[in-house]
Amino acid sequence: MKNWKLKEIVVMSVLSVVFAVVYLAFLPVGKVLVGFFGPIGYDFIFGIWFIVSIIAAYIIRKPGAAFLSETIAATVEVLLGNAVGPMLIISGMIQGLGAEAGFALTRYRRYDLWTLMFAGMMAGVFSFAWGYFQSGFAALAGGYVLLMFISRVLSGALIAGVGGKALSDALAKTGVLSSFALGKEKRKKHAA
Structure with missing residues (x-):
């Protein structure tokens, strides 16, 4: 977490706590889907359990954001x-590593859709x-x-991927991310 600012750590941590609650809320949804479709039911919505890694990495744009947010x-x-x-902590770490691998392959330079x-997909x-x-x-x-x-x-x-981008972009529009990489990118696009 070298070169991380306190505000980045705080935002990543807050996002992680919020999505921990979201993850718990989606367990019953997954159980209902399993009841209808069998084990594949969870897979239809499994992306919800990767979303914080995508959002945190997209907002902060630093190595480790995906892995740490998912682990937290x-x-x-x-x-x-x-x-x-x-055992869920290990699962979260593995999911975060998958998402992290996706960003690492671009050398943390690309954050497009x-x-x-x-x-x-890599988290999957x-x-x-x-x-x-x-x-x-x-x-x-x-x-x-x-x-x-x-x-x-x-x-x-x-x-x-798509949902995480949409949520992050909506949050950026409010101005609360103006001092983060995503907020700065959005400001440049609007100024152009």
Whole structure:
């Protein structure tokens, strides 16, 4: 966290706490979807659990933002009572590493929609690889597992990538991010 400003750490932490609550709120939604569609139900909305990593990285634009925000959110979610317990922190770290990998591949220089979608997809790939071994997906039919994987990766692109950009851009329009990289970028675009 070298070269991080206090305000960046505070905003990342606040976002992480807010999304920890959002993550808990979406668990029942996932359970309903699983009731209708089986294990793939969670994969349809899994991108919601990657979104803070995309938002934090898009706003702050520094190495580590995606990983740290997702790790903090998972830790807070455990503290708030997620039944998975401490293993969830490892899942959050893996999701954050996936998103971080997406940004690292651009050397932290690109934060356009495609990069955000790619980072969301990478979070999906990393989390699915972890879930494959952790949750016993190998016992399911190969075609079904492939559909689960595709659903999770698309969810990462659309919910985390597109949704994260939309939420961040809306927040930037209010002016509260004017001293952050995203806010400065938006000001330059409006001035041009």
